[in-house]
Amino acid sequence: MDKSQEEQEVEKKIAQYHNRQKILLNKKRSEEHRARPHRLIGRGAILEAVFPAVMEMEGEEVKAFLIALSRLPEAQELVKKAPKNEAAE
Template sequence: MHKDHTTQAKPKKDEREEVLKEIRQLENRQKILENKRHNEERKARTRRLIERGAILEGVFPLAPDLPGVEVKAFLIALSHLPGAAELAEKLPKSGEKP
């Protein structure tokens, strides 16, 4: 009888180790996918910022020569001009198609 108990315990231990190994593999796969998603989001944001910066420089040729603080102040001043708020309201929200 003692032998049967030992024989049953070993397969259960092996099965448990296999399940734990599979769990670790799945956790690692999840981390890899999360890192990939994060990198894709970061690249998309970087691209968006570069594109918008290029548009700003194209519309306002002096922008490349101004420090960031002055560009920000300039854009804030533009946002306070009459009609700016109404124009901004008409713009599509982030994620919406124009």
């Protein structure tokens, strides 16, 4: 194999690795994109199970309800005691 062929082979390998990197990054982004809706649906189901009344509420009513709950002293204490999540969501 002469020098030119060797360089072409190396460049081909580099291009293949770049393409593989792009594929992996796209796969990671796609998984992250699907994770958020999945998480929101799961948390919404928990909210409805704990507070069945929210099923009849509109979005702004649910928001006001949760804000009111979050302002209770007991809720503030629970937030302070909750383990900190190191991973960004």
